[in-house]
Amino acid sequence: MIEHFPFFLALIVVILLLIMLADKIKVAYPVLLVITGLIISFFPGIPKIQIKPELIFIIFLPPLLYDAAFAMSWKELWRWRRIVGSFAFVVVFLTAFSVALVANWCIPGISLALGFLLGGIVSPPDAVSASAILKFVKLPRRMSSIMEGESLLNDASSLIIFRFAMLTVATGQFVWHEAALSFGWMVIGGSVIGLAVGWLFMKAHQLLPTDANIDIVLSFVTPYVMYIAAEEVHSSGVLAVVSGGLLLANRRHIFLSSSSRLRGVNVWQSFVFVLNGVVFLLIGLDLPEIHEGLKQEGIALPLAIGYGLVITAVLIIGRIIASFGAVVTTKIMSHFIQVADPNPGWKAPVLLSWSGMRGVVSLAAALSIPVEVNGVPFPHRNLILFITFVVILTTLVLQGLTLPWLIKKLELPDYGDYLPEEETEAMLKRGMAEHSLHYFHQNYRKHLVTNEILRTKVALWEQKSHEEPEELTEETKRIYLDVLEQQRLWLQNKNNTDDKIDEEIVRKLLHGIDLDEEKLRYS
Template identity: 65%
Template sequence: MLENFPFYLGILLVILLLIMLANKIKVAYPILLVLAGLIISFIPGIPVINIEPDLIFFIFLPPLLYEAAWTVSWKEMWRWRRIITSFAFVVVFVSALSVALVANYIIPGFSLALGFVLGGIVSPPDAVSAGAILKFVKVPKTISSILEGESLLNDASSLIIFRFAMIAVATEQFIFHKAAASFSWMIVGGVSIGLLIGWIFMKAHKYLPTDVNVDSVLTLLTPYIIYLAAEEVHCSGVLAVVSAGLLLSNNRHRFLSSRSRIRGVNVWESFCFILNGFVFMLIGLDLPQITKGLEEVNISIPTAVGYGVMITIVLIVSRILSSYGAVIVTLIARNFIKVADSKNPGYKVPFILGWTGMRGVVSLAAALSIPVYLNNGNGFPQRNLILFITFIVILLTLLIQGLTLPYFIKKILTDNDDDTLSRNEVYNNIRQELAEFATHYLKTNYGDQVESNPPLQHLILKWEQHSNGIDDESIGEDLKVIYLDLLNQQRHWLINKNREDQSLDESIIRRQMHYLDIEEEKLRYL
């Protein structure tokens, strides 16, 4: 490991350069990283990368899921709960079933159980890939909310299918009542353990004498502890992490200080940025090992590629058809129950939802977790072919759907498909109402202190200006440029002041520099 350390540092540098390039040319960075890993893997002398499944499941997956749960809106998830659960469970199952039937019928030696193993692996779309693509285009809030909610649950449903299929392959039988009991325990137990441990961490943040650094480290430990605890009792670690993440995210203002929240966002963005970059690069780097496994079982590369293309087509078609089916069911259900949106979305929204089916991290981890040998000592049937097909599916969905999704969104969807044009107006109205509430509260509760307290007078004046629309949040783009220039000049002044006055405590300068950083950060949200 140590002798390859310079290689991993070089890979990290390549990842950073490629992500900067992807942002420049407006292409989702997972696409470039997978292709780059594929190219690098064929360079002579490059160390062979053997990806352990635990590396993905226990190091990469928990924090990525936890961070996603922190950023998603519980309110939006609940609003779109029916369509989200249908995509996360029903659509995933339909995709897995379609793959299982086609693989069993067309690929020689593929039993139905093996087909479900493959289907469980490749059925969940990758949230990271979709998120990286959607940030370059204007997408209606409805679609982004559904995709965010689905991404938190589809990993769990696909891994449950995968586990049951693995049991069927190993035992050559499927006992329904045992499977139903195990399925129920994985879901109920996973959610319960996640909520329990999440509640314990929430109380630890609130009542223990923590500071900003301790809070940040605790949030990093939380997903790993929850995932391991759930897996130890054979529950769904994915559902446990997601449940805890939603609980803590929805209560973050009750147990974390404002400074811990600001620091936590920075820590988690950087941490997940590195994790995502490495995992997609590793997908490409692992191809030589996968193709070597095909040669050992005498399966030609063109034949295996053909199987991979076929499974990819099945996945794309089944997800699109399932998307239309889910919308049709919703339109029928609105006649009997209240649904979030009673409008007919037409062909546009179902197609976009169906086309956002790029595969990635979870599919790779599940495929790699297939054991080389069964408990009876025999080799796991078709393991190398399953690995190769999984790689082809990841590569093709990233390239085909990932590169064309922005085009379809721009051509098919219009600004009138959502209320995005009025969101700024709603935001400004909320700001004004909040400012009026603040002014009224200060005058009512601290009115007797106004005359003798000039800072309080200034605070009331500030919020009165807010309520009249005169504040730093109503500045135009030209004034933002001027303010940024002022902030930079203030930094230079502080640096020179610190250099010239040797008796000045530098921590005071750094504190003021931090304040200027916060001021500049505010401009991003104005």
């Protein structure tokens, strides 16, 4: 391992150059990384990269999921819970079922159990690929929220299907009532464990004398503890990380200081940036090993590619049917229950149907298939690995390269879910100023007589002055910090009570308050 260290350093440099190139030519970086990894793997003298599944499941997956949960708005997830839940659970199961039927029908030696195993592997779309593509185009908030919410939960449901299929292949039987109980424990147990671990870490941040450095280190430890604790009791580690991450994300302003929040954001962005780059490059670099296993199985390369393209077609067509089926279901359900939008139109399902790129989780699941089961070689392991690679590469290149063009051609409407951004920001700033003045006059009015700096601050809120004081006394700092905290609480309450407020703007203003607090503490 140590002799390959210079090679790994060179890979990091390659990743950085490719991501810069992707930004320059407006292409999603996962596409370039996978293709480049594939090309590099054929260079003579390149070390063989053997990706161990636990490397991705334990090292890569928890922080990537945790970061995605922190970025997700709970308000948005709850608002679109029906469509998110249907895609993350129902559509994933139907996709796995479709893949199982087609694989059993057209691939010799693939039983229904093996077909379900393959279906569980390739059914979840990849969150990283979608977010990398969507940053180049402007998307209505509801669409990005639905896609982010689906990507948070579909990994858990697909891995649950994968685990049940593995058990069926190993034992040769499937007991429905045991499977139902196990499914319930994985979902409920994983969520509860994630919330419990998240609560413990939140209390640790609050009760222990931590500083920004310790808080950031604890934030790195948190997703790993959640994932491992859940997996140790055979529940869903993915759901544990997602549920715990959502809890801590929505309480971050309670248990983290402004310094920890500001510095933590920068550290996590860099960390996740490197993790994503490494994973997608490794996908391409792993092809020679997969191809070697395919030859050992005696399957011709063109035939294996054909199988992979057939499964890819099933995934794409199945998602198209599911997307338009969701529209029909929504219209029917709107007659019986209140739905967020009873008439979503045709453009939204077109976009959802074409945003099904596969990636990290599919590769990790495929690699975790054991080489042997019950003392004999696992049936068609290498073929399943190769089909998974073809699916990842094809969906990344085909859909990844065309999705931005499709979004521009669709010209999606604004939908009117939220107030315009400029209007929202101006309204919130005005509301914060009014609330600050009201709170100040109620609690600190007498200080205006003797404290000129506070008078300047109040005048600034009243838009009568734009001069910033140069020196602050400890008392002035204490009062102003208290008022900033009131602004923070007001913003959070406004976000929770007004569905027309886009949480992205609220987070932007909260970030500004953190910056004001940091400047105040070090002035």
